[in-house]
Amino acid sequence: MLPEESLSRRETEVMEILHRLGRATAAEVRGELADPPSDAAVRSVLRILGEKGHVGYVADGTRYVYAPTVSARAARRSAMERLMRTFFDGSAEGAMAALLESSGPLSPATRQRLKEMIDRAAEEGR
Secondary structure (H helix, E strand, O other): OOOOOOOOHHHHHHHHHHHHHOOEEHHHHHHHOOOOOOHHHHHHHHHHHHHOOOEEEEEEOOEEEEEEOOOHHHHHHHHHHHHHHHHHOOOHHHHHHHHHHHHOOOOHHHHHHHHHHHHHHHHOOO
16 A cells, blocks of 8 residues: 555656656656656655655666556555545545546446446455
8 A cells, every 4th residue: 555645746747657667767757757857856756756655766887776666556546545535535436426427428338347347346345
């Protein structure tokens, strides 16, 4: 489970990059950022993410290679749990209703997949 500290917009952007790439140097992260800040600023964000427990690193010669400490799936789950607590009083039903209201029309295939997920969750007792 991720620490409950929230992430800034830039920290979130860096985490998205690290999850997509799997691992990266500060220069590689900077190269992926929209409107990138200075090298020092990127290293600072990575240091803060390390202090918060979101990334780890290994030395590779004179540079550090950073990687997320949790999977993208675990990060999504943690973020969704915080979102549900914050905006939907912990209600999965309320969150699903909001998602369905804002997503536009669903294709028959998407509706079928959602129904299957709900049925599978019911079978598993969730």
